[in-house]
Amino acid sequence: MGETGPGFDGPRVERAVREILDALGVEGLEDTPGRVAGAYAHLFRGLREDPLRHLEVSFDEGARDLVLMRDVPFVALCEHHLLPMIGRAHVAYLPAGRVLGFSEIVRLVEGYAARPQLQERLTAQVADALHGGLGSRGSMVVAEAEHTCMAATGAWRPGTTAATSAARGIFEEDPARRAEVAAMLSTGS
Ligand SMILES: [Zn+2]
Numbered sequence: 465m466g467e468t469g470p471g472f473d474g475p476r477v478e479r480a481v482r483e484i485l486d487a488l489g490v491e492g493l494e495d496t497p498g499r500v501a502g503a504y505a506h507l508f509r510g511l512r513e514d515p516l517r518h519l520e521v522s523f524d525e526g527a528r529d530l531v532l533m534r535d536v537p538f539v540a541l542c543e544h545h546l547l548p549m550i551g552r553a554h555v556a557y558l559p560a561g562r563v564l565g566f567s568e569i570v571r572l573v574e575g576y577a578a579r580p581q582l583q584e585r586l587t588a589q590v591a592d593a594l595h596g597g598l599g600s601r602g603s604m605v606v607a608e609a610e611h612t613c614m615a616a617t618g619a620w621r622p623g624t625t626a627a628t629s630a631a632r633g634i635f636e637e638d639p640a641r642r643a644e645v646a647a648m649l650s651t652g653s
Contacts, residue, residue: 471512477501507541507548508579515575515589518568519597527559528601532648533566536573542613543580551609551625553587556645557594558601558634564594583609587628595632602633604645 481497536553553573557564564572576589587607594603606629614620635641 472505472508474501474505477504506578507539510575510578513575513578515572516593516597518571518575519564519593521568522562522564522598524561525559525563526561527563528561530556530558530644530648531563532556532645533569534649536570538573538577538586538607538609540577540579540581540583540586540609542611543582545613546580547611547613547616549581549583549609549611549613551583551607553590553605553607554645554649555590555594555603555605556635556648557598557603558641560599560601562599564598569594583607583611583626583628588630591630591632600633602631602635602637602641604631604635604642605629606645606649 478497478501481500485493485496533555536555537551538553539548539550541547542549555569555573572593573586573590576586576593587605591603591605594600594605606627608625608627610623610625611620615622615624631642635645
C-alpha cells in the first residue's frame, strides 16, 4: 500500500481505464483514458520520490523557537477508493538548531500526499519527517480534509471534514507545548 514499485506505466494505466469504461458500457470518450493517465501521473508522483529528500535543503541557524506553517493545501487520493481528499495541513516544529525552508515544508506535505493515502498516515509521516528526519526537538501536524469518497457516496454531507493530528518529541510529552500550537492556530482563523 502506497509503496514504491516499478516506474509509472502510462500506456498500461490508459488501457486499464479503457477497460473500466468498457466494463461500465460507456462508449466514446476517446481521450478520457489518456487524460486519466496524465492525472494519475501527477497524483501518484510521490510514489517515485522520497519526500525526505526535501529535508536536504535545511540550514543550521541555531534556531530554538517554534515554527508554524498554517494552511498548507494538499490533494491526495484515498487508498480505499482512489478518490480525492482535499485539505490543508498546519505544520509546526521546534528546531534543535536546524530549520527547513518554508517551500520545502510545502513540498514535504505534497510529496507524502502524492500517493495512495490515509489522512492519518499522511499526518504521521509529515510529523515523523520533521522530528526524526530533520532532527528537531518535536513536531506537530494537524490536518483537515474533505473526503470526496464519503461525500460522493452519501456517507458524509458535502462539506464535512475530518481532522487528524500527530505530535512527536516535545509536543508528545508536553501538553503546554501542544497548547501553544493550538493557540497560534486559533489566532489565525
Ligand atoms: Zn475513500
